[in-house]
Amino acid sequence: MTASGPAMRLLPRIDDTNRFFWTGGADGRLRFLACASCRQLVHPPAPRCPECLSDRLDPVTVSGRATVHSFTVNHQQWIPGSEPYIVGLVAIAEQPDVRLMTNLIDCEPDDSLIGREVEVTFEQSEDVFVPLFRPVAPVGSGSDDPGDLGPANAGRGDRALS
Amino acid sequence: MTTEPAERKAAITGIGQSEVGRRLGRGDLDLTVEACLDAIDDAGLTRDDIDGLATYPGAGLGTSGFAGPGTPEVQDALRLRLNWHDGGSEGAAQMRAVVAACFAVAAGAARHVLVYRTVTESTSQGVGGRKGIGGDGDGSGGSGGMPRFSGFLQWSLPFGAVSAVNWIALVAQRRVHEFGLTREQLASVAINARRNAELNPRAVYRDPMSLEDYLSARMISSPLCLFDCDAPCDGSTAIVVSHVDHVPESRHPACHVNAVGTALWGRPSWDQFDDMTTMAARDAAASMWRRTELKPRDVDVAELYDGFSILTLVWLEALGFCERGESGAFVEGGSTIALNGPLPVNTAGGQLSGGRLHGFGLIHEACLQLRGGAAQRQVAHRPEVAVVANGGGPLAGSMLLTRGIG
Numbered sequence: 001m002t003a004s005g006p007a008m009r010l011l012p013r014i015d016d017t018n019r020f021f022w023t024g025g026a027d028g029r030l031r032f033l034a035c036a037s038c039r040q041l042v043h044p045p046a047p048r049c050p051e052c053l054s055d056r057l058d059p060v061t062v063s064g065r066a067t068v069h070s071f072t073v074n075h076q077q078w079i080p081g082s083e084p085y086i087v088g089l090v091a092i093a094e095q096p097d098v099r100l101m102t103n104l105i106d107c108e109p110d111d112s113l114i115g116r117e118v119e120v121t122f123e124q125s126e127d128v129f130v131p132l133f134r135p136v137a138p139v140g141s142g143s144d145d146p147g148d149l150g151p152a153n154a155g156r157g158d159r160a161l162s
Numbered sequence: 163m164t165t166e167p168a169e170r171k172a173a174i175t176g177i178g179q180s181e182v183g184r185r186l187g188r189g190d191l192d193l194t195v196e197a198c199l200d201a202i203d204d205a206g207l208t209r210d211d212i213d214g215l216a217t218y219p220g221a222g223l224g225t226s227g228f229a230g231p232g233t234p235e236v237q238d239a240l241r242l243r244l245n246w247h248d249g250g251s252e253g254a255a256q257m258r259a260v261v262a263a264c265f266a267v268a269a270g271a272a273r274h275v276l277v278y279r280t281v282t283e284s285t286s287q288g289v290g291g292r293k294g295i296g297g298d299g300d301g302s303g304g305s306g307g308m309p310r311f312s313g314f315l316q317w318s319l320p321f322g323a324v325s326a327v328n329w330i331a332l333v334a335q336r337r338v339h340e341f342g343l344t345r346e347q348l349a350s351v352a353i354n355a356r357r358n359a360e361l362n363p364r365a366v367y368r369d370p371m372s373l374e375d376y377l378s379a380r381m382i383s384s385p386l387c388l389f390d391c392d393a394p395c396d397g398s399t400a401i402v403v404s405h406v407d408h409v410p411e412s413r414h415p416a417c418h419v420n421a422v423g424t425a426l427w428g429r430p431s432w433d434q435f436d437d438m439t440t441m442a443a444r445d446a447a448a449s450m451w452r453r454t455e456l457k458p459r460d461v462d463v464a465e466l467y468d469g470f471s472i473l474t475l476v477w478l479e480a481l482g483f484c485e486r487g488e489s490g491a492f493v494e495g496g497s498t499i500a501l502n503g504p505l506p507v508n509t510a511g512g513q514l515s516g517g518r519l520h521g522f523g524l525i526h527e528a529c530l531q532l533r534g535g536a537a538q539r540q541v542a543h544r545p546e547v548a549v550v551a552n553g554g555g556p557l558a559g560s561m562l563l564t565r566g567i568g
Contacts, residue, residue, distance in 0.1 A: 006322030013310035022316075043434070044317065070339070070438060072331035073384040078324040087323045087383075089332045089433060099433050103321045109384070114339040130320050 025129025176205025182397035214272030219251030227286025255553025256521030359511025395517030423450025462545030
């Protein structure tokens with residue numbers, strides 16, 4: 001079994017350009033900047049839409065669904081005390097060329113993980129809501145409503161997420 | 163091509179290297195001066211002839227022992243009178259400094275440019291341990307008093323993706339998924355490097371490595387194990403880039419710069435690049451072939467960046483030595499890339515076993531091979547064309563060198 005992340009989370013420096021992303025998870029929703037003109041999601045945040053150069057960019061919520069594009073299990077003790085954890089690279093459902101690095105939780109790191117559908121859950125660390133992803137529950141096994149995905153109270157090593 | 167590429171006006175006329183090893187305990191300027199004087203002498207020049215100076219990445223960048231001295235320190239240590247000088251980290255990977263020197267001599271800004279790259283990562287990490295790229299952060303701002311991170315690092319460090327090995331492992335695993343890459347294929351790159359290092363007195367790891375040794379090594383970031391990662395070392399490499407009209411009388415033939423590859427058409431990003439099985443190598447290599455009449459089949463020896471074994475596979479495909487996705491099969495078993503194979507690769511042991519001289523060790527070795535000076539590990543049949551590739555992820559540069567008359 002792998003851990004849900006490193007023993008300690010190094011955190012982003014929050015400013016006016018990235019606050020919506022790193023604190024937006026307080027309500028369980030994943031957000032990206034979207035261009036009001038051409039509807040592109042823009043990531044990382046930028047002053048203008050890199051496609052149409054519009055400056056009308058606003059944070060929008062997305063479903064929180066994504067597909068695993070790649071992953072690695074980190075074993076090196078960059079952060080002392082860490083158990084092996086899965087670093088994932090996920091492609092956002094609404095626009096797959098937008099990717100996030102994340103930790104994949106509640107899953108085993110075998111090659112079948114690539115291509116799996118995952119959904120966001122958040123782990124709070126100080127003022128930051130860190131987006132983690134876990135496999136989408138099989139149909140019929142529970143609620144599918146992203147609104148149910150409140151901030152996960154995932155203590156270190158806590159595998160009891162719903 | 164209607165006009166000749168500017169880099170054809172440039173030739174590497176001298177090469178030099180300091181002592182190379184683990185935890186030498188010597189200063190970076192000390193090593194640099196040793197390498198520079200070696201290169202100047204090798205070119206048949208004196209320091210009064212040197213009127214240009216360039217380095218990658220320039221002082222103060224990265225973690226401890228990474229950057230080496232900046233050009234002002236080296237200029238002053240050698241009391242050089244410079245018409246042109248340049249140091250920086252952005253551009254066509256580590257060889258950006260060599261590319262800049264080529265363009266400088268072609269433009270007439272300088273005649274003989276000394277270019278160097280120095281690392282003392284082994285000694286530094288002996289004190290502080292190997293760190294991820296994040297190092298000590300880029301500013302405070304959290305309530306807990308821990309450093310906080312901005313720029314690209316904010317998207318990777320929170321998830322414990324602290325080092326380039328984590329980011330490159332994502333490329334490797336994607337290749338496992340798309341192309342069926344195996345650990346045995348990765349091992350072929352590492353074992354080839356070790357076999358060649360056994361013939362290189364300067365290499366840091368020279369004990370034979372078996373497939374069993376490789377497979378039993380500890381995992382760092384799957385599928386990459388310890389032997390997929392290059393070996394931090396101390397050492398400095400220097401070369402002299404001269405204008406072709408001013409190639410000095412020397413005991414060695416010059417190595418002519420035939421073409422450089424510097425393009426980056428995709429997004430400059432470790433995680434947002436359009437094709438996560440390749441990245442910038444694809445663009446740099448393609449742009450290099452646009453600047454030459456030479457073809458991949460003309461290449462006699464290939465020095466391909468191996469900060470991680472997987473990068474050599476990426477470069478083999480990017481440079482057109484095999485089709486996309488087929489590099490694993492290309493290297494499997496090792497005979498194709500061996501010293502006596504059709505495409506000898508990383509003939510001095512690369513960075514995996516030779517030591518992480520950070521791109522410049524590969525340039526040095528390419529020149530040595532073209533000059534016929536590689537002693538026990540010399541590629542047979544007098545190689546005439548060498549390719550050098552530097553970088554991984556969104557950083558890439560490549561260069562074709564040809565043997566001059568001499």
